[in-house]
Amino acid sequence: MPRERLLESGAAALSDLELVALLLGSGLPGYDVFDVARSLLGHFGSLRAMLDAQREEFESLRGIGPAKASTLVAVLELARRALAEQLEEKPLIDSPGAVEDYLRLLIGGRGYEVFVCLFLDVRHRLIRTEESTRGSLTRMAVYPREIVRRALMLNAASLIVAHNHPSGAVQPSASDRRLTRVLRETLALVEVQLVDHLIIGTQETFSFARHGLD
Template sequence: MTERACILDTAPDAVGGALPAPAAPAVSSPESAAPAAPRRDMPRERLRTAGASALSDVELLAILLGFGLPGHDVFEVARTLLAQFGSLRAMLDAPPEEFEALRGIGPAKAAMLQAVTELARRALAQALDDKPLVDSPGAVEDYLRLLIGGRPHEVFVCLFLDARHRLIRLEESSRGSLTRMAVYPREIVRRALTLNAASLIVAHNHPSGAVQPSASDRRLTRVLRETLALVEVQLIDHLVIGTRDTFSFARHGWS
């Protein structure tokens, strides 16, 4: 019997729109401009005295970039990066080739920015190790936002769990376009049985950033729950991941 795929189509039901553009940085008058050296040292001093949360994105990025390349002010490089990509998240998700045309960013700094993102992903992944995932839903959602929240196309992932709700494996089950993706529930059930999973969490992203589930998202959730129940595997949750927000079907009563 040929299996029918569940087609996720987020375009008709998506709520919201593009993320707001970042506010333009304030421009200081020549009289109030600080000398170059103190200006560079100020964010580091504030970091030591007030903590990293007190700094702006530009200041944190300037600290990360260091003193920039010769002939380029590190604060201007940081502002240019954020303006170019629209957000800190989009910048960290960008492939290396997108940095090549930007003045003040060489291969070494592009590699460093990618390394920062990967370190964050691994740190969040380690927080999930050997812990029941139902006890740390916030960590799961943070990890998934970093993993797939900024992808330019739809991705469907499965977190297969053992009887104690510990992670066995995370796998990408399907990949689609900006608004459509085919998901095969029978293949997910087959994989759960192969891995001897007792339960699983599934998630997919909405590249638009809006996390309100579409009609096809709701239909897929019903089909998955019913199909998995036939083989005594529990679907713990279906998460819709945006760049900033997450929708949980379980928290919303599976409606």
């Protein structure tokens, strides 16, 4: 059983199926917990897609009621918060990999575009993460003036911005490049530095900073 294997060998020794079964705890009459876990993984196609799902998506599936759905959603939220705590403890410019991991977990699996801002203090530590704009599968309106206003309200010295590409491709579009220039120039007027603009895919990430921030 997964619990016994975990105690003997550690969580890393368990398969995806066993880990999900352990989280679920129980199945249904004539439909054991491994059947429920297998069905869940099959429905979403991957662990990442499953963990990015909303509670309502889980509850529509056989064997997943409100209690099990809440447990699954809570696991992802705990992971996000743990990564956010890690980012608050040290300068973000010293840990670009942790930033990208956090953003992939936060927005990488969304089925629509989301634009987020990571507001940083003078030591490049995270003050707050905010979702600035939510769009459709392919379009999103971003308002630099509002981002500047929030940066001033939070007394941010710099920020990292990011958005996802639901298609999975991370190559920036002409509008992505234009937005990066406008944001950098607008923030500079109030002496706030744009550290990076990241495009987040399901597997890959594009960093404007690594490509000249232009």
